[in-house]
Amino acid sequence: MTGSSWIDATRPSAARIYDYMLGGAHNFEADRLAAAAMLERFPDAAQAGHANRDFLRRTVTCCCELGITQFLDLGSGIPTAGNVHGIARRLRPEARVAYVDIEAVAVTHSRDVLAGDPLVSITQADLRDPADVLAAPGVAELLDFTRPVAVLAIAALHYVSHDENLPEIVAACRTALAPGSAFGMSHGSDDLDDPVAAHHMRELAAVMAQSANPAYIRSRVELTQALSGLRLLEPGLVDIRRWRTSSELPDTAVYGALGIVE
Template sequence: MIDRLGHSRRSRDLGDCDVTDRERARPWVIDPTTPSVARMYDYYLGGKDNFAADREAAEKIMKLVPNAREIALANRAFLRRAVRAMVESGIDQFLDIGTGLPTQENVHQVAQRVNPDARVVYVDNDPIVLAHARALLADNRRTVVISADMRDPEGILRHEAVRAHLDFDRPVGVLLLAILHFVVDDAECARIVATLRRAVAPGSTLAISHVTSGDLTEEEVRQGRDVYTATPAGGIVPRTHAQVRSNFEGFDLLPPGVVPVEDWRPEPEAVVLPRRGGIGIVGAVGVLR
């Protein structure tokens, strides 16, 4: 993704998570009265890094979507299995876009458990996410955190810390987990994925998880969209299996393809989550031809 766009150089000191001068100067303003999708997700997972506005918005979603917590937990479990499959196939560098607040079994923890030399770049634009991640990873020189927006994939690819940390002449594992549904325009969603696809080397892997409407009515989907419209994300849109599958153009899907995330290579000892009414979430992993 990077060397094809420009030269690569070594990092200064990855121990400080490669905070650039521009990022140090940026005024990190946190508005606790505006709900954040990352902090809402943290609340679904049972975390405590959230404000009253996040909890209020999340509770509205949970009234509409009884399985919201189960969906969040299933997505985290999919992350673990997908990353493990990638690193076991030889992927040793990862770009996780829309990482969210650190919790158990993050990408670097899963990957480095199998390969201690695995490198990870986390990308997010939520100031609380960035603060927590940088504090957590201050002593992990193989993992960096950058401030960037997935809607500007070119900016992510040009970022000096990304250029320094990842070698895009070799395969990279790209993760877009539970994030593309916040891009409400289908054409923009396709552009983001296509930009990343064009930049990675053959053999790179792409993991996507994305919400579907499940058994929600159109009115319930609209009400849920209204809640997310009040966040900086600007909205949410469920997509179909076929729409999610279209993002893997040029990739060979690993079995079992695009399926509900809980059905993607489930672990025998995994706790089976109750299938209550609400949204669905599908996921897949593909290898670039």
């Protein structure tokens, strides 16, 4: 993997750490060292990453079953195996997917992977500025917002700081969507019944605080407030290992939900 002057290979990034956790090759030594530090403090971090990818698969599948064929993936990272368009096209071959990420490496590699596919785009933009995201050519020219669109913020919104208004960001996305659209999210939290898992999540956030993309954990109340105005599909806001699946594995300290715009 080669870098360029505008890529800081010495500072770990969330997209590249996640890529490494999933077994990808688009990462640097700094990302691998940060991942090792995470695993030391949060031994289940890699398994949580895979659980998050499984949650994405179930969310996209649910949206396809609802008849949605357009997807906006915020904070998409690098489209490794199990990406949105790969999942969606199993049920909806005509599916269109606009990927958005702030990380330069993720966008560069996404362009290489997605080249030649007219129904998929990748845009470098900041999800904290929904107006800019929605107006970007790669989004506005690919997706028809007069029809239902599924906006996905999977393991992305915990990079929004506590100084920023998460409910306003989600609301700005929601109000741009036609009825029948969906908004799916997963988000780390230490608001858990398991004190050990809560401690591990706080430790993970401490590691991420040293990266280019600090992560911020939120309570169930804060996450519920962020989803205000959406009709949450059953089972509501739950650990991602409990969302429309059965698992005997422990909770991941990541909550997930899928809401419908009415």
